[in-house]
Amino acid sequence: xxxxxxxxxxxxxxxxxxxxxxxxxxxxxxxxxxxxxxxxxxxxxxxxxxxxxxxxxxxxxxxxxxxxxxxxxxxxxxxxxxxxxxxxxxxxxxxxxxxxxxxxxxxxxxxxxxxxxxxxxxxxxxxxxxxxxxxxxxxxxxxxxxxxxxxxxxxxxxxxxxxxxxxxxxxxxxxxxxxxxxxxxxxxxxxxxxxxxxxxxxxxxxxxxxxxxxxxxxxxxxxxxxxxxxxxxxxxxxxxxxxxxxxxxxxxxxxxxxxxxxxxxxxxxxxxxxxxxxxxxxxxxxxxxxxxxxxxxxxxxxx
Amino acid sequence: xxxxxxxxxxxxxxxxxxxxxxxxxxxxxxxxxxxxxxxxxxxxxxxxxxxxxxxxxxxxxxxxxxxxxxxxxxxxxxxxxxxxxxxxxxxxxxxxxxxxxxxxxxxxxxxxxxxxxxxxxxxxxxxxxxxxxxxxxxxxxxxxxxxxxxxxxxxxxxxxxxxxxxxxxxxxxxxxxxxxxxxxxxxxxxxxxxxxxxxxxxxxxxxxxxxxxxxxxxxxxxxxxxxxxxxxxxxxxxxxxxxxxxxxxxxxxxxxxxxxxxxxxxxxxxxxxxxxxxxxxxxxxxxxxxxxxxxxxxxxxxxxxxxxxxxxxxxxxxxxxxxxxxxxxxxxxxxxxxxxxxxxxxxxxxxxxxxxxxxxxxxxxxxxxxxxxxxxxxxxxxxxxxxxxxxxxxxxxxxxxxxxxxxxxxxxxxxxxxxxxxxxxxxxxxxxxxxxxxxxxxxxxxxxxx
Numbered sequence: 001x002x003x004x005x006x007x008x009x010x011x012x013x014x015x016x017x018x019x020x021x022x023x024x025x026x027x028x029x030x031x032x033x034x035x036x037x038x039x040x041x042x043x044x045x046x047x048x049x050x051x052x053x054x055x056x057x058x059x060x061x062x063x064x065x066x067x068x069x070x071x072x073x074x075x076x077x078x079x080x081x082x083x084x085x086x087x088x089x090x091x092x093x094x095x096x097x098x099x100x101x102x103x104x105x106x107x108x109x110x111x112x113x114x115x116x117x118x119x120x121x122x123x124x125x126x127x128x129x130x131x132x133x134x135x136x137x138x139x140x141x142x143x144x145x146x147x148x149x150x151x152x153x154x155x156x157x158x159x160x161x162x163x164x165x166x167x168x169x170x171x172x173x174x175x176x177x178x179x180x181x182x183x184x185x186x187x188x189x190x191x192x193x194x195x196x197x198x199x200x201x202x203x204x205x206x207x208x209x210x211x212x213x214x215x216x217x218x219x220x221x222x223x224x225x226x227x228x229x230x231x232x233x234x235x236x237x238x239x240x241x242x243x244x245x246x247x248x249x250x251x252x253x254x255x256x257x258x259x260x261x262x263x264x265x266x267x268x269x270x271x272x273x274x275x276x277x278x279x280x281x282x283x284x285x286x287x288x289x290x291x292x293x294x295x296x297x298x299x300x301x302x303x
Numbered sequence: 304x305x306x307x308x309x310x311x312x313x314x315x316x317x318x319x320x321x322x323x324x325x326x327x328x329x330x331x332x333x334x335x336x337x338x339x340x341x342x343x344x345x346x347x348x349x350x351x352x353x354x355x356x357x358x359x360x361x362x363x364x365x366x367x368x369x370x371x372x373x374x375x376x377x378x379x380x381x382x383x384x385x386x387x388x389x390x391x392x393x394x395x396x397x398x399x400x401x402x403x404x405x406x407x408x409x410x411x412x413x414x415x416x417x418x419x420x421x422x423x424x425x426x427x428x429x430x431x432x433x434x435x436x437x438x439x440x441x442x443x444x445x446x447x448x449x450x451x452x453x454x455x456x457x458x459x460x461x462x463x464x465x466x467x468x469x470x471x472x473x474x475x476x477x478x479x480x481x482x483x484x485x486x487x488x489x490x491x492x493x494x495x496x497x498x499x500x501x502x503x504x505x506x507x508x509x510x511x512x513x514x515x516x517x518x519x520x521x522x523x524x525x526x527x528x529x530x531x532x533x534x535x536x537x538x539x540x541x542x543x544x545x546x547x548x549x550x551x552x553x554x555x556x557x558x559x560x561x562x563x564x565x566x567x568x569x570x571x572x573x574x575x576x577x578x579x580x581x582x583x584x585x586x587x588x589x590x591x592x593x594x595x596x597x598x599x600x601x602x603x604x605x606x607x608x609x610x611x612x613x614x615x616x617x618x619x620x621x622x623x624x625x626x627x628x629x630x631x632x633x634x635x636x637x638x639x640x641x642x643x644x645x646x647x648x649x650x651x652x653x654x655x656x657x658x659x660x661x662x663x664x665x666x667x668x669x670x671x672x673x674x675x676x677x678x679x680x681x682x683x684x685x686x687x688x689x690x691x692x693x694x695x696x697x698x699x700x701x702x703x704x705x706x707x708x709x710x711x712x713x714x715x716x717x718x719x720x721x722x723x724x725x726x727x728x729x730x731x732x733x734x735x736x737x738x739x740x741x742x743x744x745x746x747x748x749x750x751x752x753x
Contacts, residue, residue, distance in 0.1 A: 055750075056398055056399070056402050056421075057398070057402060057421055057424055057425040057710070058424075140570075140578060140581065141568060141569045141570035142511060142513075142568050142569070142570075142582055142585075142587060143581055143582065143585060143587075157569065159569055159570040159573075160570070161573055162569070162570025162571070162572060162573030162574070162578075163570060163572060163573070163728065164572070164728055167573075247520075247573060248520070248521070248522070249521075250520050250521045250572075250573055250724065251519070251520060251521065251572040251573040251724045251727075251728065252521050252572070252721045252724040252725055252728070253521070253721055264713075264717065267395045268713040268714070268717070269711060269713055269714045269717075270398065270421070
């Protein structure tokens with residue numbers, strides 16, 4: 001009997017709490033409406049459009065999964081996935097390595113550190129489109145400064161973004177210049193938060209610099225590296241301005257990433273249906289990659 | 304093109320139609336435009352007090368219109384709002400807004416070879432055929448009879464309705480560096496064979512001098528190739544069938560590959576007009592084939608090392624033909640525009656002979672008109688050499704369309720352009736052109752079906 005009383009009073013309390021909270025539920029609505037309007041609705045609409053033959057200026061017809069089937073056999077689309085991964089790997093790995101090295105340097109105290117650090121992070125503040133225009137001029141095989149610099153040290157000129165073989169590494173070079181400071185800032189933040197005790201203990205035990213880096217600094221900084229990795233990967237996958245402004249996805253289609261391909265389908269060819277299907281595929285790829293990265297983040301977390 | 308305004312019997316017929324319209328009898332016949340043929344002469348001030356929003360692509364034209372817009376206000380009492388955005392964005396904005404049925408502009412300019420067919424299929428442009436024949440809506444000073452046949456054909460639909468007015472055209476010509484030619488004692492080439500020999504004679508990679516420079520990058524390169532193709536007396540399409548893999552097309556592809564690949568600079572596969580222009584302006588290339596519109600920067604002493612040393616020549620003739628590919632831009636009023644009549648007057652002013660003369664003087668482009676190019680008052684105010692204007696005038700009789708009039712023209716340029724770029728990095732012209740043609744033909748078939 002007493003047990004039933006407790007159960008009743010617990011249920012009563014819960015009901016009372018719910019009654020108390022009910023008016024507050026109203027406050028969820030604005031956020032829910034905004035989210036639906038700007039995220040959920042466009043998403044569902046994109047999926048819906050991807051199931052149609054939708055060309056601006058022509059009537060829309062439902063074609064089921066035809067757009068996806070065509071994409072699966074489209075050489076240009078499949079190549080663009082390869083370009084996207086190649087570009088992403090280069091423009092994530094290089095800024096991460098260089099950014100970490102730079103952070104280790106700027107973590108040491110030396111004269112003029114503040115000044116050099118400010119200088120180092122300046123590329124990050126520049127507008128990507130303006131930066132791309134300047135790099136385009138520098139890449140010019142005859143008039144650009146880069147080939148002039150190569151000639152000064154006796155190296156043969158490169159065709160940079162003007163040849164299919166060198167275009168993606170050259171574009172990644174711009175990304176490296178732009179985003180190495182960003183990786184540095186995150187890692188530098190991580191280094192600043194490290195405790196000093198493990199180092200003192202290691203010194204007493206007679207560890208050398210490399211051992212301290214590899215066994216103490218690196219594992220402790222790893223969670224920060226993973227954060228930088230996640231942000232950089234998402235950014236690199238999304239990269240558009242630099243590629244578009246510098247070479248339009250060319251020469252030919254040799255630097256056409258998914259984003260550039262998608263843009264061409266939607267806004268140059270007005271093939272909204274196909275473009276929507278590309279978006280859906282691209283989204284699936286990003287979600288899959290993000291899950292892997294989040295798993296890596298959990299693995300790297302401090303215990 | 305079939306209806307020229309010089310046909311004096313037509314205004315009278317319009318007058319009758321106009322009178323009938325008053326009774327509501329001929330409303331369907333008149334489509335969407337209002338008839339004004341109720342007596343009286345043309346009056347610029349007729350729609351004063353109205354506001355017209357114009358969307359223009361960035362360039363010397365837009366600058367000129369902005370500069371003189373107060374002159375237009377004094378003339379008509381119409382207030383102009385001119386929004387200027389870069390070409391690429393303007394193209395998307397226009398297509399999307401026209402499709403939405405609520406455009407934010409009453410008048411806009413666009414490239415005929417890129418978007419005309421799309422707009423026509425969408426049925427988005429206002430038919431102005433009757434206004435052009437109405438003396439109350441067409442002043443004599445507009446000199447509509449001076450607008451070239453090619454220009455009017457660009458502005459006319461396949462069923463004979465005029466829904467645009469041509470504003471200017473770009474012919475393809477040869478720019479050459481007089482000093483480099485003189486140094487090697489090379490004459491100005493008149494045929495494609497002579498051009499190849501001349502480029503070979505001047506080409507000197509060790510000294511950083513290229514015999515030839517031009518567009519190699521995907522999409523932009525197609526128009527240089529169609530210019531060369533005109534030498535084989537051929538275009539890219541016949542009806543709805545691509546003819547980009549014929550023996551002549553392949554021969555012109557081989558010529559393109561050899562001219563650019565052997566005598567062009569390193570990296571030419573990625574060159575658009577701006578890279579080519581940069582190299583030419585630095586005096587590092589002997590020949591450059593591109594549109595007439597680049598004379599102004601080339602002759603700008605503050606930016607160009609070859610200013611005053613540039614020669615202008617007609618494109619060389621090929622084994623089977625002689626042409627100068629031509630690209631036109633025009634202005635149109637959306638059917639859904641708010642101030643249609645005021646927009647029409649604005650269009651007359653912007654595409655009329657006075658503004659055309661001003662455009663020639665600043666090297667901003669060649670109008671689809673012949674009189675301003677011969678007008679001594681215009682020529683005396685030229686800021687660029689007279690040779691350029693003469694060369695442009697010489698292109699008119701051999702002008703031909705440089706791109707097919709199809710809806711998916713951008714995709715056409717991308718697919719064929721990729722084949723051309725591939726040739727420059729080692730691809731075989733026959734294989735590349737056949738592959739591209741097979742890839743693109745279904746796109747045309749589909750676009751013409753819907």
